Amino acid sequence: MKGPSRVGLVNLGLALFALAIVGKAAKVQLWQGRAWAASAQRQQSTERVIPAPRGEILDAAGETLAQSRETVKLDVAPPEVKNRRALREALIAAGVPTPMVLRAVDPSRKWVELPGRYVASHVARISAMRGVYTTPIIERAYASSEGLRRIIGRVDADGDPVDGVELALDAVLRGQPGSATVMRDGRGRKFESPTAPGTAPVIGQTVMLTINHELQEIAERALADAVAKMSAEGGDVVVLDPADGAILAMASQRQDPRATASTALTEPYEPGSTLKPFIAAVLLDKGRARETDVVSTFDGRLTINGRTINDEHRAARLTLAEVIRWSSNVGIVQFAERLSPREEYEALRDFGFGTATGVPYPVEASGTLREPLRWSRQSANSLAMGYEIAVTPLQLAAAYVALANDGELLEPALVREVRAPDGRVLFRHERRVVRQVVSPAVARRVRTMLLGVVEGGTAVKADLGSFSLAGKTGTARRTVQGRYALGQHIPTFVGLFPAEHPQFVILVKIDNPRGAYVGGLTAAPVTKAVLEAALASRNAALDRGTLAATRRERPLDAEGTARRDAAASQVVRDSTTASQFVEDDAVGSTPFVALLPSPPPPRLTAMPPRAVPDVRGLPTRQAAHALHVAGFRVQLVTGPFGTTSPSAGSLAAAGSIVRLATQ
Amino acid sequence: MGVILRRSFGIAAARELQDLETRRAALVAERLRLEGEVRAASSRATLQPIAEQRLQMHVPPDSQVIILPRASNERP
Numbered sequence: 001m002k003g004p005s006r007v008g009l010v011n012l013g014l015a016l017f018a019l020a021i022v023g024k025a026a027k028v029q030l031w032q033g034r035a036w037a038a039s040a041q042r043q044q045s046t047e048r049v050i051p052a053p054r055g056e057i058l059d060a061a062g063e064t065l066a067q068s069r070e071t072v073k074l075d076v077a078p079p080e081v082k083n084r085r086a087l088r089e090a091l092i093a094a095g096v097p098t099p100m101v102l103r104a105v106d107p108s109r110k111w112v113e114l115p116g117r118y119v120a121s122h123v124a125r126i127s128a129m130r131g132v133y134t135t136p137i138i139e140r141a142y143a144s145s146e147g148l149r150r151i152i153g154r155v156d157a158d159g160d161p162v163d164g165v166e167l168a169l170d171a172v173l174r175g176q177p178g179s180a181t182v183m184r185d186g187r188g189r190k191f192e193s194p195t196a197p198g199t200a201p202v203i204g205q206t207v208m209l210t211i212n213h214e215l216q217e218i219a220e221r222a223l224a225d226a227v228a229k230m231s232a233e234g235g236d237v238v239v240l241d242p243a244d245g246a247i248l249a250m251a252s253q254r255q256d257p258r259a260t261a262s263t264a265l266t267e268p269y270e271p272g273s274t275l276k277p278f279i280a281a282v283l284l285d286k287g288r289a290r291e292t293d294v295v296s297t298f299d300g301r302l303t304i305n306g307r308t309i310n311d312e313h314r315a316a317r318l319t320l321a322e323v324i325r326w327s328s329n330v331g332i333v334q335f336a337e338r339l340s341p342r343e344e345y346e347a348l349r350d351f352g353f354g355t356a357t358g359v360p361y362p363v364e365a366s367g368t369l370r371e372p373l374r375w376s377r378q379s380a381n382s383l384a385m386g387y388e389i390a391v392t393p394l395q396l397a398a399a400y401v402a403l404a405n406d407g408e409l410l411e412p413a414l415v416r417e418v419r420a421p422d423g424r425v426l427f428r429h430e431r432r433v434v435r436q437v438v439s440p441a442v443a444r445r446v447r448t449m450l451l452g453v454v455e456g457g458t459a460v461k462a463d464l465g466s467f468s469l470a471g472k473t474g475t476a477r478r479t480v481q482g483r484y485a486l487g488q489h490i491p492t493f494v495g496l497f498p499a500e501h502p503q504f505v506i507l508v509k510i511d512n513p514r515g516a517y518v519g520g521l522t523a524a525p526v527t528k529a530v531l532e533a534a535l536a537s538r539n540a541a542l543d544r545g546t547l548a549a550t551r552r553e554r555p556l557d558a559e560g561t562a563r564r565d566a567a568a569s570q571v572v573r574d575s576t577t578a579s580q581f582v583e584d585d586a587v588g589s590t591p592f593v594a595l596l597p598s599p600p601p602p603r604l605t606a607m608p609p610r611a612v613p614d615v616r617g618l619p620t621r622q623a624a625h626a627l628h629v630a631g632f633r634v635q636l637v638t639g640p641f642g643t644t645s646p647s648a649g650s651l652a653a654a655g656s657i658v659r660l661a662t663q
Numbered sequence: 664m665g666v667i668l669r670r671s672f673g674i675a676a677a678r679e680l681q682d683l684e685t686r687r688a689a690l691v692a693e694r695l696r697l698e699g700e701v702r703a704a705s706s707r708a709t710l711q712p713i714a715e716q717r718l719q720m721h722v723p724p725d726s727q728v729i730i731l732p733r734a735s736n737e738r739p
Contacts, residue, residue, distance in 0.1 A: 063702070064698070064699075064702070067695060067699075069691070069692040069695040069696065070688045070689070070691070070692045071692060119689065119692050119693055119696055120685065120688060120689030120692060120693075121689040121690060121692070121693045122693075124689065136688070141695065141696070141699050143702065143703075145706075145708060183674075183677075190681075191674065191677045191678040191681045192677055192680070192681050192684075193677065194673045194674070194676065194677040194680075195673075214707065217706060217707040217708055218707065220708070221707065221708065221711065464725045465724060465725055465726035466725045466726045466728075467725055529722075531725070532722055532723070532724055532725050533722045535725050535728045536722050536723050536728055537707075544730045545732070547730060548730040548732060551730070625727070628726075628727050633729075634729065635729075636729075636731075
């Protein structure tokens with residue numbers, strides 16, 4: 001029998017080999033195909049997370065306060081760089097530090113990470129060079145002012161919120177990251193897979209704050225000027241809209257650079273005499289006193305429960321209105337004795353003291369208001385004077401909102417709107433009444449008393465020439481580590497502007513000023529500066545139509561500013577308010593009631609007429625200023641440029657209108 | 664051959680799309696940066712010191728502020 005030929009064996013071997021190849025191919029493609037395909041996919045492509053930009057933070061007018069933008073981080077693989085000279089020059093031009101540039105073009109290094117973030121268009125030429133790798137980074141850009149940063153907060157290098165609104169509303173602001181499948185071509189260049197498009201990132205929601213940027217800047221500037229001028233350790237300014245409780249501005253300044261939070265929310269303090277109007281309000285509301293009730297103030301010195309209380313303004317007797325006007329400690333302690341400890345505590349509690357306001361901020365102090373069970377013998381007297389209680393500036397301003405708002409305590413608001421990326425409004429702040437603390441009539445009566453504080457009491461430095469301002473000063477001793485620090489004070493002024501229909505509740509607090517330290521000489525002028533700047537600004541959240549109706553005309557002095565005839569206005573105001581008290585409070589009666597005689601209002605002294613100055617040839621601004629300086633009011637009209645009516649040289653009453661032609 | 668051509672064309676288109684997207688993102692970032700600079704330059708904090716020091720301007724007292732009434736058909 002013939003064995004297989006050699007050719008046959010070779011053919012058999014080849015056939016078996018071919019069969020093995022086919023078998024292996026079948027195994028790879030049919031049995032292991034999916035695993036190998038997945039492995040190839042892993043080698044050629046990677047999944048990349050696309051970071052989502054955080055939502056914008058806007059002010060009440062829609063101006064951007066914080067936004068995310070894409071920047072790039074540059075890395076260099078020096079061995080891959082072809083044109084080192086061009087790369088070196090481009091990096092230097094982009095502002096990369098020279099030592100890092102030298103590292104980036106050093107071929108002995110394998111990988112160099114360049115510091116900083118760059119706008120992609122600025123480094124486009126560098127990014128296109130071989131050996132340069134870019135990584136997109138979402139960066140948060142903020143409005144630059146310090147006060148706003150305290151409110152808004154910030155995010156860290158990883159995009160995680162650290163403090164402020166950024167942290168409190170992180171769930172709203174944070175977007176939803178997307179994903180992309182990135183493939184590499186033969187040269188290792190990356191591109192997004194056309195067959196696996198991935199998911200686009202969803203931008204975070206837009207948060208619109210109640211802050212008015214213009215007013216915020218005004219408040220910050222005024223506060224910074226005051227702190228520098230008084231060599232103070234810091235201060236706070238809070239401006240609220242009494243119509244809906246919106247926080248319009250909240251400026252804070254501290255010497256300590258570690259204090260980055262908005263201290264108007266986080267640092268409670270003893271408010272001092274700014275608390276007295278609330279005691280007066282509850283006395284009026286409960287019918288325990290009238291504005292005209294008189295108490296003996298013992299020439300400003302009273303020893304009670306082993307403690308001597310002093311007044312700056314020494315008087316033998318004062319009415320309740322005068323107690324508020326002159327901020328008499330002895331007087332308010334005398335009046336507060338008509339309230340039981342429980343009534344006094346509940347009244348202050350109802351004004352919101354001792355409870356956090358609940359604005360969206362990561363941390364807010366609730367202040368201190370102890371229950372009567374924990375009071376000492378002196379606590380009732382201390383509370384009446386604004387001691388043994390700690391409040392934040394925002395709490396105090398919110399309590400004054402209740403007085404400005406006919407007795408309704410409103411919930412302060414920091415967020416006006418939240419919008420989805422497509423513009424849908426998801427949340428809109430609406431006025432929310434917490435409770436009716438006192439009756440509308442009582443709130444108006446307290447406002448009238450506060451008007452007297454500014455027009456003829458402890459806060460005349462805050463008085464405006466053409467608009468009424470009600471308010472209250474306070475000067476409290478400063479505590480350091482739980483003890484009163486010798487010679488250190490915290491003056492405060494809280495104003496309601498304008499007094500008739502308040503549009504602003506403004507609180508100014510100065511920490512430990514050098515020199516003059518009482519609220520009337522420190523915080524009150526700052527309030528005036530803020531209000532003057534707001535009046536001169538176009539976008540400071542003032543309703544000018546309503547404001548024009550409340551404008552009052554006063555004679556102008558030689559410098560063109562309104563002159564206050566204190567004595568005359570004082571008598572007129574007192575007689576007016578005395579009759580108002582009787583009308584408003586027909587039911588209340590106490591043994592201390594003593595209506596003062598109300599003399600007829602004296603006529604204001606007539607001022608002699610004066611000559612209208614010749615302003616022809618002057619620019620309109622200078623012409624108007626010259627007329628103001630001369631004591632006239634100016635109305636701009638059309639006509640021959642520079643002419644006036646009455647004409648130059650003719651006599652006109654001070655304060656009368658002079659029409660100035662502008663064209 | 665058809666598969667190779669189709670893939671090559673797809674990859675080239677994807678790369679071009681990627682470049683355009685990168686450029687768009689860069690331009691958006693540039694716009695945001697410029698808007699921020701305009702805001703900072705036109706802010707009160709920047710302008711007020713310049714107005715006070717160079718132009719001797721000042722914030723007027725309230726008595727020098729004239730509030731002009733709006734026409735009845737003019738919206739605030």
